[in-house]
Amino acid sequence: xxxxxxxxxxFSDGKLNTMVKDKDGRGRKALSLFxxxxxxxxxxxxxxxxxxxxxxxxxxxxxRNEIISLGxxxxxxxxxxxIVLSKDGGVKALVANGAEIPFDISVLxxxxxxxxxxxxxxxxxxxxxxxxxxxxFRVEHPQKLINISQYGIEEPxxxxxxxxxxxxxxxxxxxxxSFCMCPGGYVVNASSEEGRLAVNGMSYSGxxxxxxxxxxxxxxxxxxxxxxxxxxxxxxxxxxxxxAYELGGGKIPVEYYEDFKKAVSPFEDKTSxxxxxxxxxxxxxxxxPNTKGAYVFSNVHEILPDDLNKSFVEGMEKFGTxxxxxxxxxxxxxxxxxxxxxxxxxxxxxxxxxxxxxxLYPCGEGAGYAGGIMSAAMDS
Numbered sequence: 001x002x003x004x005x006x007x008x009x010x011f012s013d014g015k016l017n018t019m020v021k022d023k024d025g026r027g028r029k030a031l032s033l034f035x036x037x038x039x040x041x042x043x044x045x046x047x048x049x050x051x052x053x054x055x056x057x058x059x060x061x062x063x064r065n066e067i068i069s070l071g072x073x074x075x076x077x078x079x080x081x082x083i084v085l086s087k088d089g090g091v092k093a094l095v096a097n098g099a100e101i102p103f104d105i106s107v108l109x110x111x112x113x114x115x116x117x118x119x120x121x122x123x124x125x126x127x128x129x130x131x132x133x134x135x136x137f138r139v140e141h142p143q144k145l146i147n148i149s150q151y152g153i154e155e156p157x158x159x160x161x162x163x164x165x166x167x168x169x170x171x172x173x174x175x176x177x178s179f180c181m182c183p184g185g186y187v188v189n190a191s192s193e194e195g196r197l198a199v200n201g202m203s204y205s206g207x208x209x210x211x212x213x214x215x216x217x218x219x220x221x222x223x224x225x226x227x228x229x230x231x232x233x234x235x236x237x238x239x240x241x242x243x244a245y246e247l248g249g250g251k252i253p254v255e256y257y258e259d260f261k262k263a264v265s266p267f268e269d270k271t272s273x274x275x276x277x278x279x280x281x282x283x284x285x286x287x288x289p290n291t292k293g294a295y296v297f298s299n300v301h302e303i304l305p306d307d308l309n310k311s312f313v314e315g316m317e318k319f320g321t322x323x324x325x326x327x328x329x330x331x332x333x334x335x336x337x338x339x340x341x342x343x344x345x346x347x348x349x350x351x352x353x354x355x356x357x358x359x360l361y362p363c364g365e366g367a368g369y370a371g372g373i374m375s376a377a378m379d380s
Contacts, residue, residue: 052205176315189293233343
């Protein structure tokens with residue numbers, strides 16, 4: 001799921017919206033390429049273009065076949081394990097599956113889960129730095145609840161199922177926001193290392209499952225990490241993923257928000273009027289975990305550090321004032337979401353070349369300069 005054809009983006013359903021300004025027309029060019037290889041042409045004018053995992057897998061394959069027809073070569077089941085440098089400090093060759101492949105120019109389009117490659121680059125003293133990212137949980141609600149909030153009706157016939165975007169800042173100054181929102185979607189086990197568990201979200205093109213889900217994530221930065229090592233953010237992620245794996249025994253750990261909130265202490269709920277308490281929105285009987293991968297109810301609140309848990313609850317309570325029922329006791333919390341963006345940035349010049357390795361061009365999410373399919377395409 002992390003390393004197959006098209007990378008993790010293939011299995012996070014092809015959301016093609018981006019906040020990056022398209023001053024050079026790169027975004028529109030990317031959209032036109034998607035349509036040329038099988039995506040619906042409506043992505044050219046939709047405000048939030050979406051392909052769907054089921055369609056995206058075919059589109060990526062069509063792109064690959066076109067590249068091959070033009071003389072390109074793909075090497076599957078091949079891992080780059082080293083860079084051979086010339087005497088003048090430039091790229092001379094890549095080592096893959098034990099063999100040297102001569103190159104003087106290499107585009108390093110790794111994803112943000114390429115932890116083995118990050119370690120190799122560190123050993124080769126490629127210029128890198130730690131960077132902020134965000135961690136949190138997948139939160140599920142009935143799709144009908146989101147439809148009511150956005151449209152006023154449970155089942156809009158002439159409109160797509162509703163989505164949302166939520167953002168707030170906590171009293172402590174952390175950002176809490178929704179990420180990779182999946183209308184009519186699924187929570188996915190996106191683990192990539194033995195003994196560690198991470199989740200993602202996806203939708204098929206029809207977006208027709210019963211639940212909506214989104215990552216609700218909290219910003220973290222290098223001061224939250226336990227060391228000054230350039231890969232300290234990776235180790236921060238790994239510890240959270242190890243805890244999630246332990247709690248679920250390898251299955252996705254899930255907890256109702258009611259239980260999560262009670263366990264996060266101390267937290268004083270100041271969002272409700274205690275003199276006129278309102279009955280919370282309940283939907284436990286109609287909202288069951290909608291996952292790709294086995295799940296088990298567990299103490300999800302034990303995964304993140306206490307200060308991040310408090311920020312998460314503060315965010316959920318605030319979002320409950322924006323979408324009625326968002327902070328329902330019956331909302332489902334699944335963990336852990338750690339792969340939101342790269343924990344490192346591979347430093348490069350204005351021309352896109354590595355600061356200290358000639359011929360090496362880091363780009364996309366793994367290089368720390370993009371945060372989604374479209375921004376990665378535009379960065380490339």
